Amino acid sequence: DSGIETDRAILVNERMETSAEGIYAAGDCCAGTNIQSGERQIIGLWANANHQGTAAGINMAGGNARFEGNILHNITHFMDMDFIGFGDNRIQGETLVFGSLKQGLYLKAVCRDGRIAGVNILDSYPVSGMIKNYMLRLFQEPESRLPPFQIGMLVKAGLTEEFIERLEAAVHGDQGRAAESENSMPGNGN
Numbered sequence: 662d663s664g665i666e667t668d669r670a671i672l673v674n675e676r677m678e679t680s681a682e683g684i685y686a687a688g689d690c691c692a693g694t695n696i697q698s699g700e701r702q703i704i705g706l707w708a709n710a711n712h713q714g715t716a717a718g719i720n721m722a723g724g725n726a727r728f729e730g731n732i733l734h735n736i737t738h739f740m741d742m743d744f745i746g747f748g749d750n751r752i753q754g755e756t757l758v759f760g761s762l763k764q765g766l767y768l769k770a771v772c773r774d775g776r777i778a779g780v781n782i783l784d785s786y787p788v789s790g791m792i793k794n795y796m797l798r799l800f801q802e803p804e805s806r807l808p809p810f811q812i813g814m815l816v817k818a819g820l821t822e823e824f825i826e827r828l829e830a831a832v833h834g835d836q837g838r839a840a841e842s843e844n845s846m847p848g849n850g851n
Contacts (some may be wrong), residue, residue: 665666668692670703675727677717685721687713695729697749697778697801706734732796736789745789747796748779755831759824766790766819772831787818799832806833 666672667681670692677685682816688710692701709731720759735746741746754773760766760783770792777796782789791811798805807815812825 668701670846672701674726675716675729676720677713677728678720685717685817687717687769691725695732695733695749697732697752697776702733704732704733704818706736709734713764715802716769732793743782743784743786745782745786746780747789751781754778757824757827757831759820770828770831772828775832775834776800776809776826777832783819788820790833791818792816804833 664681667685667686671679671686671690673679673686673691673693673703675694677687677691679686679691689703689705690711692703693709693713694700695702695704712728712731716727716728728747730750733746733750735744737744748771749851752753752771752773754771757770757772765783766785766788767783768782768788769781770777771779776799777792780789780796782792791807795805795807795811806829807825812822816822
């Protein structure tokens with residue numbers, strides 16, 4: 662018996678320590694913390710593995726580094742189309758849709774409890790990084806708003822200001838503003 666606790670993966674804490682003293686793990690072999698659910702899960706993505714490996718390496722060298730966790734990710738390129746998904750698809754909430762599956766840029770976001778719970782994006786890699794950044798900021802600073810420069814970048818990537826306003830209204834509980842924007846928003850469809 663190695664003394665290393667497992668459950669579909671090697672279990673580690675935020676220092677990437679296993680249950681066996683002096684042994685660390687990082688990457689797809691270990692389960693980190695899903696910061697949305699608090700569950701210990703495999704979050705198989707190179708960026709997650711990179712952060713875990715950095716924390717493990719610093720701690721093995723005698724430092725004190727922590728990696729608090731990440732959100733679930735799915736990034737796929739198939740048949741000339743990008744599919745990007747962030748967050749826990751089990752979480753239900755207010756659903757906002759931009760674009761059309763037939764038109765190219767398509768974004769579907771689920772908002773709940775002052776956060777973006779999950780996002781699916783088709784054919785807009787530039788939008789995905791900014792939306793993921795916003796999702797993660799909301800975990801640390803629930804009152805965060807998109808700064809004007811990111812709004813401008815999202816508009817340049819294809820979203821409308823009206824959709825961005827609806828997204829922020831849904832996140833921050835301003836339902837009146839969200840409903841008002843929905844009625845006048847171009848690009849809303851399936």
